[in-house]
Amino acid sequence: MNGLNRRQFIQIFGGSLVLASLPLSALKAATGARIVVVGGGFGGATAAKYLRLLGGDLSVTLVDPLAAHVSCVGSNLVLTGETALSTLTKPLAALRDRYGVQLVSDRAVRIDPFTHQVRLASGGTLPYEHVIVAPGIDFETVPGHNFNVMPHAWIAGAQTTLLKNQLLAMPNGGRFIITIPKTPFRAHSAPYERATVVADFFLRNKPASRIMILDANPDIAAMRRTFNAAFTGIYRNIVQYVPNVTVNSADATNRSLNITRNGVTSIVTGNVVNVIPAQRAGRLLFDSGLVPSGSRFAPVNPLNYETTQFPASNVHILGDSQATGQAKSGHMANSQAKICVDAIIRALVGLPPDSAPKTTAAAFPPITRDTASWSTTTFEFDPATGTMRAVAGTPAEAAAPTKETREDMSGWVTNLLSDSFT
Ligand SMILES: Cc1cc2nc3c(=O)[nH]c(=O)nc-3n(C[C@H](O)[C@H](O)[C@H](O)COP(=O)(O)OP(=O)(O)OC[C@H]3O[C@@H](n4cnc5c(N)ncnc54)[C@H](O)[C@@H]3O)c2cc1C
Structure with a gap:
């Protein structure tokens, strides 16, 4: 585990202390459970990595037709030549080679919440105990576009x-x-x-x-x-x-x-x-009945990111496709993935999810070639409404762009990409 033990990983990257305090013997109960992750972007890649890091010996399979994820975060700077697209391109093979995630190069075409199977475009199927679906976005049509x-x-x-x-x-x-x-x-x-x-x-x-x-x-x-x-x-x-x-x-x-x-x-x-x-959840979620009629995004329980369309189905949805009112961002998808992973591992050993999860989002927009600004938001679970709400004082926003924030921006992008994909 790259020199860190499980407890240190959990504490550094924001997993829950309850999970950190689980004896390894309890985690053995989860051994061999099959988890399929659909979509290797910020949400899916983070989930696959952390399932392997924290989940004892889970069998984790990541399905994505792409061999590498190209990060949108940082991509506006590609437009002006300040960043190369290659520095934002993250091969998914790193998740296989470092963490033992099994990769399937295919497109998922249907999630079946009753038979617990993911159907693939190639015709195959992947059975699962839990599936995490993070297919990002699709676009609404603009006539003539x-x-x-x-x-x-x-x-x-x-x-x-x-x-x-x-x-x-x-x-x-x-x-x-x-x-x-x-x-x-x-x-x-x-x-x-x-x-x-x-x-x-x-x-x-x-x-x-x-x-x-x-x-x-x-x-x-x-x-x-x-x-x-x-x-x-x-x-x-x-x-x-x-x-x-x-x-x-x-x-x-x-x-x-x-x-x-x-x-x-x-x-x-x-x-x-x-x-x-205008945007909507990835098509897979519509085709699988996971987006209610008249909605654009998929409703989930923010304690474990399980679909509310099929309760207790072990189908979890996170990232830009989910409809919890939280930011649709790479930082947020990474944050949600950790809450979801924590909840799945708890479920596998018979524990309820953390009842007070928190998530975070951040952006560091460059304003000039030398300066950037920042904004951060923290969300917390509101037991009265069952929803996530922004904590008091957030979103917080920089008073003005500075050179120092521009340096912070580079460090933040590097860390977010590294925590999600390597
Ligand atoms: C210009 C720009 C700048 C941004 N800047 C920031 C920023 O500063 N900070 C920030 O936090 N966020 C930023 N974002 C937002 C961020 O990129 C997204 O919110 C994030 O990528 C969402 O993660 P995701 O996992 O939901 O989806 P994605 O990262 O898009 O990943 C989805 C993955 O699912 C795969 N997939 C789709 N359908 C299927 C299927 N049927 N079967 C298998 N695989 C499938 C895709 O190939 C893709 O790899 C920015 C976005 C843009 C466009």
């Missing part, structure tokens, strides 16, 4: 490279449009972060260029003080922020959008158009 012309770059990888190349090729004096969907969506601060990162790039390289932010929300959805100060201060000549905008349709040929604001419909055109559509 073509991702290959107007990238979303909201799942990192080829889309990020496409948007980067478009921005590089854009003429000085061109217009970059970013559309932001209504909350909730993946990473509430990230579209505004994207605007500040690109605005800094324009100031240095294409100073006559402009950014138009078309936001479906009535105001900046996260870190309002930070981004409002940036858009009305250092970037006031570059960024135009427009709230309450509905995108009705997109025209890929003309790189234009049909929008409505305050009852008035108009057409806006950009040289580069970054349409970030």
